[in-house]
Amino acid sequence: MAGFILGSRSGETGHPVNDFSSYTVSIHYDRRLYRQDIAGSIAHARMLARQGIIPAEDAETIVSGLKSVEREIEAGEFPWDPSLEDLHMNIERRLTEMVGSIGGRLHTGRSRNDQIALDMRLYTREIIRETISEIRGLQRVLLDLAEKHQDLLMPGYTHLQRAQPVLFAHHMLAYFEMFQRDAGRFRDCYRRTDVLPLGSGALAGVPYPTDREFVARELGFTSISPNSMDAVSDRDFLLEYEAAASVCMMHLSRFSEEIVIWSSREFDFIRLSDEFTTGSSIMPQKRNPDFAELARGKTGRVYGHLMALLTLMKGLPLTYNRDLQEDKEGFFDSVDTLLTTLKVFQGMLSEVNVNREHVARLAGESYMLATDLADYLVGKGVPFREAHGVMRRLCAHCEQEGKELQDLSVDEYRQFSEQFDEGVYEITALASVTARDNPGGTAPNRVADGLRQARETLEAATDDF
Numbered sequence: 001m002a003g004f005i006l007g008s009r010s011g012e013t014g015h016p017v018n019d020f021s022s023y024t025v026s027i028h029y030d031r032r033l034y035r036q037d038i039a040g041s042i043a044h045a046r047m048l049a050r051q052g053i054i055p056a057e058d059a060e061t062i063v064s065g066l067k068s069v070e071r072e073i074e075a076g077e078f079p080w081d082p083s084l085e086d087l088h089m090n091i092e093r094r095l096t097e098m099v100g101s102i103g104g105r106l107h108t109g110r111s112r113n114d115q116i117a118l119d120m121r122l123y124t125r126e127i128i129r130e131t132i133s134e135i136r137g138l139q140r141v142l143l144d145l146a147e148k149h150q151d152l153l154m155p156g157y158t159h160l161q162r163a164q165p166v167l168f169a170h171h172m173l174a175y176f177e178m179f180q181r182d183a184g185r186f187r188d189c190y191r192r193t194d195v196l197p198l199g200s201g202a203l204a205g206v207p208y209p210t211d212r213e214f215v216a217r218e219l220g221f222t223s224i225s226p227n228s229m230d231a232v233s234d235r236d237f238l239l240e241y242e243a244a245a246s247v248c249m250m251h252l253s254r255f256s257e258e259i260v261i262w263s264s265r266e267f268d269f270i271r272l273s274d275e276f277t278t279g280s281s282i283m284p285q286k287r288n289p290d291f292a293e294l295a296r297g298k299t300g301r302v303y304g305h306l307m308a309l310l311t312l313m314k315g316l317p318l319t320y321n322r323d324l325q326e327d328k329e330g331f332f333d334s335v336d337t338l339l340t341t342l343k344v345f346q347g348m349l350s351e352v353n354v355n356r357e358h359v360a361r362l363a364g365e366s367y368m369l370a371t372d373l374a375d376y377l378v379g380k381g382v383p384f385r386e387a388h389g390v391m392r393r394l395c396a397h398c399e400q401e402g403k404e405l406q407d408l409s410v411d412e413y414r415q416f417s418e419q420f421d422e423g424v425y426e427i428t429a430l431a432s433v434t435a436r437d438n439p440g441g442t443a444p445n446r447v448a449d450g451l452r453q454a455r456e457t458l459e460a461a462t463d464d465f
Protein backbone atom coordinates (compact mmCIF):
# COMPACT_ATOMS: atom_id res chain seq x y z
CA MET A 1 0.00 0.00 0.00
CA ALA A 2 2.51 2.51 1.17
CA GLY A 3 4.72 1.55 -1.72
CA PHE A 4 1.99 2.38 -4.14
CA ILE A 5 1.19 5.72 -2.63
CA LEU A 6 4.82 6.74 -2.48
CA GLY A 7 5.43 5.20 -5.87
CA SER A 8 3.23 7.74 -7.56
CA ARG A 9 4.95 10.65 -5.90
CA SER A 10 8.38 12.13 -6.19
CA GLY A 11 10.49 11.09 -3.28
CA GLU A 12 11.66 14.57 -2.31
CA THR A 13 8.53 16.67 -2.23
CA GLY A 14 5.77 14.11 -2.03
CA HIS A 15 4.08 15.81 -4.99
CA PRO A 16 2.55 13.63 -7.70
CA VAL A 17 4.80 13.17 -10.69
CA ASN A 18 3.60 11.76 -13.94
CA ASP A 19 1.77 8.66 -12.79
CA PHE A 20 -1.92 9.45 -12.63
CA SER A 21 -3.17 5.95 -11.87
CA SER A 22 -3.38 6.61 -8.15
CA TYR A 23 -5.89 9.42 -8.62
CA THR A 24 -8.88 7.10 -8.80
CA VAL A 25 -7.74 4.66 -6.13
CA SER A 26 -9.69 4.36 -2.90
CA ILE A 27 -8.40 1.07 -1.52
CA HIS A 28 -6.23 2.73 1.15
CA TYR A 29 -9.37 3.94 2.90
CA ASP A 30 -12.32 1.88 1.66
CA ARG A 31 -10.68 -1.35 2.86
CA ARG A 32 -12.07 -0.34 6.23
CA LEU A 33 -15.41 -1.61 4.86
CA TYR A 34 -14.28 -5.19 4.20
CA ARG A 35 -16.55 -6.82 6.80
CA GLN A 36 -19.62 -5.05 5.49
CA ASP A 37 -18.67 -5.75 1.88
CA ILE A 38 -18.26 -9.47 2.57
CA ALA A 39 -21.44 -9.71 4.63
CA GLY A 40 -23.34 -8.03 1.77
CA SER A 41 -21.82 -10.39 -0.77
CA ILE A 42 -22.69 -13.46 1.26
CA ALA A 43 -26.33 -12.37 1.58
CA HIS A 44 -26.41 -11.57 -2.14
CA ALA A 45 -24.93 -14.97 -3.13
CA ARG A 46 -27.45 -16.80 -0.95
CA MET A 47 -30.30 -14.87 -2.51
CA LEU A 48 -29.04 -15.63 -6.03
CA ALA A 49 -29.05 -19.34 -5.24
CA ARG A 50 -32.47 -19.28 -3.53
CA GLN A 51 -33.93 -17.60 -6.58
CA GLY A 52 -32.28 -20.09 -8.93
CA ILE A 53 -30.21 -17.34 -10.53
CA ILE A 54 -26.97 -19.22 -9.82
CA PRO A 55 -26.51 -22.89 -8.84
CA ALA A 56 -26.70 -23.61 -5.12
CA GLU A 57 -23.27 -25.34 -5.09
CA ASP A 58 -21.71 -22.27 -6.65
CA ALA A 59 -23.24 -20.08 -3.99
CA GLU A 60 -21.81 -22.36 -1.31
CA THR A 61 -18.39 -22.22 -2.91
CA ILE A 62 -18.63 -18.44 -3.12
CA VAL A 63 -19.74 -18.09 0.50
CA SER A 64 -16.93 -20.24 1.86
CA GLY A 65 -14.48 -18.44 -0.43
CA LEU A 66 -15.63 -15.10 0.93
CA LYS A 67 -15.14 -16.36 4.46
CA SER A 68 -11.57 -17.36 3.61
CA VAL A 69 -10.99 -13.92 2.14
CA GLU A 70 -12.24 -12.39 5.38
CA ARG A 71 -9.93 -14.56 7.45
CA GLU A 72 -7.04 -13.58 5.23
CA ILE A 73 -7.79 -9.90 5.69
CA GLU A 74 -8.09 -10.32 9.44
CA ALA A 75 -4.78 -12.15 9.59
CA GLY A 76 -3.19 -9.25 7.72
CA GLU A 77 -2.26 -11.56 4.86
CA PHE A 78 -4.52 -10.21 2.15
CA PRO A 79 -2.61 -9.03 -0.92
CA TRP A 80 -4.21 -5.58 -1.35
CA ASP A 81 -3.56 -4.39 -4.87
CA PRO A 82 -3.96 -0.68 -5.61
CA SER A 83 -4.10 -1.31 -9.33
CA LEU A 84 -7.53 -2.86 -8.68
CA GLU A 85 -8.64 0.54 -7.35
CA ASP A 86 -11.14 -0.34 -4.70
CA LEU A 87 -12.23 -2.78 -2.07
CA HIS A 88 -14.86 -4.47 -4.21
CA MET A 89 -12.47 -5.32 -7.01
CA ASN A 90 -9.79 -6.49 -4.59
CA ILE A 91 -12.13 -8.88 -2.83
CA GLU A 92 -13.70 -10.19 -6.02
CA ARG A 93 -10.31 -10.80 -7.63
CA ARG A 94 -9.04 -12.67 -4.60
CA LEU A 95 -12.24 -14.73 -4.42
CA THR A 96 -11.80 -15.76 -8.04
CA GLU A 97 -8.17 -16.66 -7.40
CA MET A 98 -9.35 -18.90 -4.58
CA VAL A 99 -12.46 -20.53 -6.05
CA GLY A 100 -11.89 -20.15 -9.79
CA SER A 101 -14.23 -18.73 -12.36
CA ILE A 102 -17.29 -19.51 -10.22
CA GLY A 103 -16.32 -16.43 -8.24
CA GLY A 104 -17.31 -14.44 -11.29
CA ARG A 105 -20.96 -15.34 -10.68
CA LEU A 106 -21.14 -13.29 -7.50
CA HIS A 107 -21.58 -9.99 -9.27
CA THR A 108 -24.70 -11.20 -11.11
CA GLY A 109 -27.53 -8.71 -10.64
CA ARG A 110 -25.38 -6.26 -8.77
CA SER A 111 -23.28 -3.20 -9.48
CA ARG A 112 -20.54 -1.53 -7.50
CA ASN A 113 -22.97 1.37 -7.22
CA ASP A 114 -25.53 -0.44 -5.12
CA GLN A 115 -22.72 -2.42 -3.47
CA ILE A 116 -20.93 0.63 -2.07
CA ALA A 117 -24.24 2.18 -1.03
CA LEU A 118 -24.91 -1.01 0.91
CA ASP A 119 -21.45 -1.11 2.50
CA MET A 120 -21.75 2.46 3.70
CA ARG A 121 -25.19 1.86 5.17
CA LEU A 122 -24.09 -1.29 6.96
CA TYR A 123 -21.05 0.50 8.31
CA THR A 124 -23.00 3.59 9.37
CA ARG A 125 -25.55 1.47 11.20
CA GLU A 126 -22.81 -0.11 13.28
CA ILE A 127 -21.12 3.19 13.89
CA ILE A 128 -24.34 4.80 15.06
CA ARG A 129 -24.75 2.07 17.67
CA GLU A 130 -21.18 2.58 18.80
CA THR A 131 -21.57 6.35 18.91
CA ILE A 132 -24.70 6.12 21.03
CA SER A 133 -23.01 3.68 23.37
CA GLU A 134 -20.07 6.10 23.85
CA ILE A 135 -22.52 8.94 24.48
CA ARG A 136 -24.19 6.78 27.14
CA GLY A 137 -20.78 6.12 28.69
CA LEU A 138 -20.13 9.83 28.90
CA GLN A 139 -23.56 10.51 30.36
CA ARG A 140 -22.85 7.93 33.04
CA VAL A 141 -19.57 9.64 33.98
CA LEU A 142 -21.32 13.01 34.08
CA LEU A 143 -23.98 11.62 36.35
CA ASP A 144 -21.43 10.06 38.70
CA LEU A 145 -19.67 13.40 38.92
CA ALA A 146 -22.92 15.26 39.54
CA GLU A 147 -23.95 12.81 42.27
CA LYS A 148 -20.55 12.98 43.91
CA HIS A 149 -20.96 16.75 44.27
CA GLN A 150 -24.70 16.82 44.63
CA ASP A 151 -24.77 19.55 47.30
CA LEU A 152 -21.95 21.69 45.94
CA LEU A 153 -22.85 25.31 45.19
CA MET A 154 -21.04 27.13 42.44
CA PRO A 155 -21.31 30.46 40.67
CA GLY A 156 -23.50 30.30 37.57
CA TYR A 157 -22.48 32.58 34.72
CA THR A 158 -23.96 34.69 32.00
CA HIS A 159 -21.59 36.65 29.73
CA LEU A 160 -18.87 34.84 31.69
CA GLN A 161 -19.77 37.16 34.59
CA ARG A 162 -20.77 35.65 37.88
CA ALA A 163 -24.55 35.80 37.83
CA GLN A 164 -26.38 33.60 40.33
CA PRO A 165 -25.44 30.63 42.48
CA VAL A 166 -26.38 27.21 41.09
CA LEU A 167 -25.70 23.64 42.04
CA PHE A 168 -22.66 22.10 40.40
CA ALA A 169 -24.85 19.06 39.69
CA HIS A 170 -27.29 21.31 37.82
CA HIS A 171 -24.44 22.45 35.60
CA MET A 172 -23.45 18.84 34.90
CA LEU A 173 -27.04 17.87 34.18
CA ALA A 174 -27.17 20.63 31.57
CA TYR A 175 -24.55 18.67 29.61
CA PHE A 176 -26.41 15.45 30.28
CA GLU A 177 -29.39 16.97 28.46
CA MET A 178 -27.28 18.04 25.49
CA PHE A 179 -25.89 14.53 25.10
CA GLN A 180 -29.36 13.10 25.51
CA ARG A 181 -30.50 15.09 22.48
CA ASP A 182 -27.37 14.03 20.61
CA ALA A 183 -28.19 10.37 21.21
CA GLY A 184 -31.70 11.10 19.92
CA ARG A 185 -30.30 12.67 16.75
CA PHE A 186 -28.16 9.59 16.06
CA ARG A 187 -31.17 7.36 16.66
CA ASP A 188 -33.21 9.34 14.15
CA CYS A 189 -30.41 9.05 11.66
CA TYR A 190 -30.36 5.28 12.22
CA ARG A 191 -33.96 4.94 11.07
CA ARG A 192 -33.18 6.46 7.70
CA THR A 193 -29.89 4.57 7.36
CA ASP A 194 -31.58 1.26 7.99
CA VAL A 195 -32.79 0.78 4.40
CA LEU A 196 -31.38 -1.79 1.97
CA PRO A 197 -30.12 -0.26 -1.30
CA LEU A 198 -28.84 -3.54 -2.80
CA GLY A 199 -30.90 -4.72 -5.73
CA SER A 200 -30.86 -1.31 -7.36
CA GLY A 201 -28.13 -2.37 -9.78
CA ALA A 202 -26.19 0.39 -11.46
CA LEU A 203 -29.22 2.70 -11.35
CA ALA A 204 -32.29 1.16 -12.95
CA GLY A 205 -32.82 -2.12 -11.12
CA VAL A 206 -31.69 -5.54 -12.36
CA PRO A 207 -33.10 -7.96 -14.96
CA TYR A 208 -33.16 -10.95 -12.60
CA PRO A 209 -35.92 -12.26 -10.36
CA THR A 210 -34.17 -11.16 -7.17
CA ASP A 211 -35.62 -11.26 -3.67
CA ARG A 212 -34.66 -8.02 -2.03
CA GLU A 213 -36.74 -8.71 1.05
CA PHE A 214 -34.70 -11.83 1.70
CA VAL A 215 -31.44 -9.87 1.47
CA ALA A 216 -32.89 -7.24 3.78
CA ARG A 217 -33.78 -9.90 6.36
CA GLU A 218 -30.35 -11.53 6.06
CA LEU A 219 -28.66 -8.22 6.75
CA GLY A 220 -31.15 -7.03 9.35
CA PHE A 221 -32.56 -4.10 7.39
CA THR A 222 -36.03 -2.88 8.30
CA SER A 223 -36.98 -1.98 4.75
CA ILE A 224 -35.78 -1.87 1.15
CA SER A 225 -35.22 1.30 -0.87
CA PRO A 226 -38.26 2.13 -2.98
CA ASN A 227 -36.38 3.79 -5.86
CA SER A 228 -33.21 2.43 -7.45
CA MET A 229 -32.03 5.79 -8.80
CA ASP A 230 -32.28 7.41 -5.40
CA ALA A 231 -30.73 4.39 -3.67
CA VAL A 232 -27.45 4.44 -5.60
CA SER A 233 -26.94 8.18 -5.36
CA ASP A 234 -28.30 9.13 -1.95
CA ARG A 235 -25.83 9.96 0.81
CA ASP A 236 -28.26 11.81 3.10
CA PHE A 237 -27.62 9.28 5.82
CA LEU A 238 -23.95 10.25 5.89
CA LEU A 239 -24.88 13.90 5.97
CA GLU A 240 -27.19 13.25 8.88
CA TYR A 241 -24.50 11.42 10.78
CA GLU A 242 -22.01 14.21 10.10
CA ALA A 243 -24.55 16.84 11.12
CA ALA A 244 -25.32 14.99 14.34
CA ALA A 245 -21.57 14.51 14.89
CA SER A 246 -21.02 18.24 14.38
CA VAL A 247 -23.64 19.16 16.96
CA CYS A 248 -22.21 16.61 19.40
CA MET A 249 -18.69 17.94 18.85
CA MET A 250 -20.02 21.45 19.38
CA HIS A 251 -21.31 20.33 22.78
CA LEU A 252 -18.01 18.66 23.58
CA SER A 253 -16.22 21.80 22.48
CA ARG A 254 -18.25 24.04 24.77
CA PHE A 255 -17.50 21.65 27.59
CA SER A 256 -13.83 21.74 26.61
CA GLU A 257 -13.87 25.50 26.82
CA GLU A 258 -15.24 25.31 30.35
CA ILE A 259 -12.62 22.75 31.30
CA VAL A 260 -9.89 25.01 29.94
CA ILE A 261 -11.25 28.00 31.85
CA TRP A 262 -11.96 26.06 35.04
CA SER A 263 -8.50 24.58 35.16
CA SER A 264 -6.80 27.97 34.82
CA ARG A 265 -5.19 29.51 37.91
CA GLU A 266 -7.63 32.41 37.55
CA PHE A 267 -10.65 30.17 38.04
CA ASP A 268 -9.07 27.20 39.77
CA PHE A 269 -12.36 25.24 39.88
CA ILE A 270 -10.90 21.90 38.85
CA ARG A 271 -7.66 20.03 38.67
CA LEU A 272 -7.21 17.60 35.79
CA SER A 273 -5.29 14.40 36.36
CA ASP A 274 -1.73 14.13 35.04
CA GLU A 275 -2.90 11.83 32.28
CA PHE A 276 -5.00 14.61 30.80
CA THR A 277 -2.59 17.51 31.13
CA THR A 278 0.87 18.14 29.80
CA GLY A 279 3.65 20.21 31.25
CA SER A 280 5.56 22.83 29.37
CA SER A 281 9.13 22.13 28.38
CA ILE A 282 10.28 25.48 29.76
CA MET A 283 7.64 26.52 32.30
CA PRO A 284 7.61 23.89 35.04
CA GLN A 285 4.52 25.30 36.78
CA LYS A 286 2.23 24.60 33.84
CA ARG A 287 -0.46 21.97 33.56
CA ASN A 288 -1.89 22.50 30.13
CA PRO A 289 -5.37 21.09 29.44
CA ASP A 290 -4.26 19.80 26.03
CA PHE A 291 -6.95 17.15 25.69
CA ALA A 292 -9.74 19.66 26.16
CA GLU A 293 -8.02 22.09 23.81
CA LEU A 294 -7.60 19.42 21.15
CA ALA A 295 -11.22 18.35 21.49
CA ARG A 296 -12.18 21.98 20.94
CA GLY A 297 -9.81 22.16 18.00
CA LYS A 298 -10.91 18.92 16.39
CA THR A 299 -14.48 20.18 16.27
CA GLY A 300 -13.40 22.25 13.27
CA ARG A 301 -12.51 19.27 11.14
CA VAL A 302 -15.82 17.55 11.87
CA TYR A 303 -17.72 20.69 10.76
CA GLY A 304 -15.41 20.80 7.74
CA HIS A 305 -16.28 17.26 6.67
CA LEU A 306 -19.99 18.10 6.86
CA MET A 307 -19.45 21.13 4.62
CA ALA A 308 -17.28 19.11 2.25
CA LEU A 309 -19.96 16.46 1.79
CA LEU A 310 -22.77 18.99 1.36
CA THR A 311 -20.65 20.71 -1.27
CA LEU A 312 -19.75 17.40 -2.90
CA MET A 313 -23.43 16.52 -3.28
CA LYS A 314 -24.87 19.81 -4.40
CA GLY A 315 -24.04 19.64 -8.08
CA LEU A 316 -24.50 15.94 -8.74
CA PRO A 317 -27.03 14.92 -11.37
CA LEU A 318 -28.75 11.57 -10.86
CA THR A 319 -27.56 8.97 -10.41
CA TYR A 320 -24.18 7.64 -9.32
CA ASN A 321 -21.18 9.84 -10.06
CA ARG A 322 -17.63 9.01 -9.14
CA ASP A 323 -17.49 12.13 -7.01
CA LEU A 324 -19.36 10.06 -4.44
CA GLN A 325 -16.20 8.12 -3.72
CA GLU A 326 -15.01 11.29 -1.98
CA ASP A 327 -17.68 10.82 0.71
CA LYS A 328 -15.56 8.38 2.67
CA GLU A 329 -12.36 9.86 4.04
CA GLY A 330 -14.09 12.80 5.66
CA PHE A 331 -16.80 10.60 7.05
CA PHE A 332 -14.35 8.10 8.52
CA ASP A 333 -12.36 10.94 10.03
CA SER A 334 -15.50 12.39 11.61
CA VAL A 335 -16.38 8.99 13.04
CA ASP A 336 -12.88 8.47 14.44
CA THR A 337 -12.68 11.98 15.84
CA LEU A 338 -16.06 11.84 17.54
CA LEU A 339 -15.63 8.37 19.01
CA THR A 340 -12.17 9.14 20.36
CA THR A 341 -13.25 12.46 21.78
CA LEU A 342 -16.18 10.83 23.56
CA LYS A 343 -13.77 8.30 25.08
CA VAL A 344 -11.27 10.98 26.08
CA PHE A 345 -14.03 12.88 27.88
CA GLN A 346 -15.06 9.80 29.82
CA GLY A 347 -11.49 9.35 31.01
CA MET A 348 -10.88 13.02 31.68
CA LEU A 349 -14.09 13.56 33.67
CA SER A 350 -13.87 10.39 35.71
CA GLU A 351 -10.56 11.61 37.07
CA VAL A 352 -11.27 15.30 37.53
CA ASN A 353 -10.84 16.87 40.95
CA VAL A 354 -13.21 19.65 41.90
CA ASN A 355 -11.85 22.32 44.25
CA ARG A 356 -14.99 22.20 46.33
CA GLU A 357 -14.18 24.80 48.98
CA HIS A 358 -13.03 27.38 46.51
CA VAL A 359 -16.02 26.88 44.22
CA ALA A 360 -18.48 26.99 47.13
CA ARG A 361 -16.84 30.12 48.53
CA LEU A 362 -17.28 31.92 45.22
CA ALA A 363 -20.90 30.82 45.08
CA GLY A 364 -21.48 32.66 48.36
CA GLU A 365 -20.02 35.91 47.06
CA SER A 366 -22.59 38.52 47.91
CA TYR A 367 -23.03 40.30 44.59
CA MET A 368 -24.43 37.15 43.16
CA LEU A 369 -27.27 37.45 45.61
CA ALA A 370 -28.30 40.86 44.30
CA THR A 371 -31.19 39.37 42.34
CA ASP A 372 -32.35 37.54 45.44
CA LEU A 373 -32.25 40.75 47.45
CA ALA A 374 -34.34 42.41 44.77
CA ASP A 375 -36.78 39.49 44.99
CA TYR A 376 -36.79 39.93 48.76
CA LEU A 377 -37.92 43.54 48.29
CA VAL A 378 -40.54 42.35 45.81
CA GLY A 379 -41.77 40.07 48.58
CA LYS A 380 -42.24 43.21 50.69
CA GLY A 381 -44.43 44.77 48.01
CA VAL A 382 -41.80 46.79 46.11
CA PRO A 383 -42.34 46.65 42.32
CA PHE A 384 -39.58 44.60 40.70
CA ARG A 385 -38.19 47.45 38.56
CA GLU A 386 -37.87 49.66 41.62
CA ALA A 387 -36.26 46.85 43.64
CA HIS A 388 -33.80 46.32 40.81
CA GLY A 389 -32.87 50.04 40.93
CA VAL A 390 -32.36 49.87 44.70
CA MET A 391 -30.00 46.93 44.30
CA ARG A 392 -28.08 48.62 41.51
CA ARG A 393 -27.44 51.61 43.77
CA LEU A 394 -26.61 49.34 46.70
CA CYS A 395 -24.07 47.36 44.68
CA ALA A 396 -22.45 50.57 43.43
CA HIS A 397 -22.25 51.78 47.04
CA CYS A 398 -20.58 48.57 48.19
CA GLU A 399 -18.12 48.70 45.36
CA GLN A 400 -17.21 52.26 46.29
CA GLU A 401 -16.77 51.36 49.94
CA GLY A 402 -14.98 48.09 49.14
CA LYS A 403 -17.61 46.14 51.07
CA GLU A 404 -19.53 42.94 50.55
CA LEU A 405 -23.32 43.15 50.81
CA GLN A 406 -23.35 41.11 53.99
CA ASP A 407 -20.96 43.61 55.64
CA LEU A 408 -23.67 46.27 55.59
CA SER A 409 -25.69 47.04 58.70
CA VAL A 410 -29.48 47.10 58.55
CA ASP A 411 -29.28 50.90 58.88
CA GLU A 412 -27.07 51.11 55.83
CA TYR A 413 -29.48 48.88 53.93
CA ARG A 414 -32.36 51.06 54.98
CA GLN A 415 -30.74 54.13 53.47
CA PHE A 416 -31.57 52.49 50.14
CA SER A 417 -35.00 51.13 50.99
CA GLU A 418 -37.22 51.33 54.05
CA GLN A 419 -38.31 47.77 53.41
CA PHE A 420 -35.03 46.18 54.50
CA ASP A 421 -34.92 44.46 57.91
CA GLU A 422 -32.96 41.71 59.70
CA GLY A 423 -34.38 39.15 57.28
CA VAL A 424 -31.89 40.36 54.71
CA TYR A 425 -29.14 38.29 56.38
CA GLU A 426 -31.06 35.11 55.70
CA ILE A 427 -30.44 35.49 52.01
CA THR A 428 -27.59 33.10 51.32
CA ALA A 429 -26.43 31.17 48.29
CA LEU A 430 -28.18 28.09 49.61
CA ALA A 431 -31.39 30.06 50.19
CA SER A 432 -31.05 31.44 46.68
CA VAL A 433 -30.85 28.03 44.99
CA THR A 434 -33.47 26.54 47.29
CA ALA A 435 -35.90 29.25 46.24
CA ARG A 436 -35.59 28.25 42.59
CA ASP A 437 -37.96 25.44 43.15
CA ASN A 438 -39.79 25.13 39.88
CA PRO A 439 -39.45 22.57 37.09
CA GLY A 440 -36.03 22.95 35.51
CA GLY A 441 -34.75 25.13 38.38
CA THR A 442 -31.63 24.59 40.47
CA ALA A 443 -33.30 23.95 43.86
CA PRO A 444 -31.65 20.95 45.55
CA ASN A 445 -34.84 18.87 45.50
CA ARG A 446 -35.35 19.64 41.79
CA VAL A 447 -31.78 18.68 41.04
CA ALA A 448 -32.16 15.50 43.09
CA ASP A 449 -35.22 14.67 40.95
CA GLY A 450 -33.20 15.49 37.85
CA LEU A 451 -30.43 13.11 38.92
CA ARG A 452 -32.92 10.35 39.60
CA GLN A 453 -34.61 10.88 36.28
CA ALA A 454 -31.29 10.93 34.45
CA ARG A 455 -30.36 7.60 36.08
CA GLU A 456 -33.67 6.14 35.02
CA THR A 457 -33.21 7.44 31.50
CA LEU A 458 -29.83 5.74 31.30
CA GLU A 459 -31.09 2.50 32.74
CA ALA A 460 -34.09 2.47 30.41
CA ALA A 461 -31.95 3.35 27.39
CA THR A 462 -31.51 -0.11 25.92
CA ASP A 463 -30.60 1.48 22.61
CA ASP A 464 -31.47 -1.64 20.71
CA PHE A 465 -32.71 -0.83 17.25
Ligand code: ARG
Binds near residue numbers: 030112116322
Ligand atom coordinates in the same frame (compact mmCIF):
# COMPACT_ATOMS: atom_id res chain seq x y z
N1 ARG B 1 -15.17 3.17 -5.13
C1 ARG B 1 -16.46 3.57 -5.57
C2 ARG B 1 -17.10 4.50 -4.55
O1 ARG B 1 -16.63 4.57 -3.47
C3 ARG B 1 -17.33 2.36 -5.72
C4 ARG B 1 -18.36 2.48 -6.78
C5 ARG B 1 -17.71 2.59 -8.09
N2 ARG B 1 -18.64 2.57 -9.14
C6 ARG B 1 -18.29 2.87 -10.39
N3 ARG B 1 -19.20 2.81 -11.28
N4 ARG B 1 -17.07 3.23 -10.66
O2 ARG B 1 -18.04 5.19 -4.82
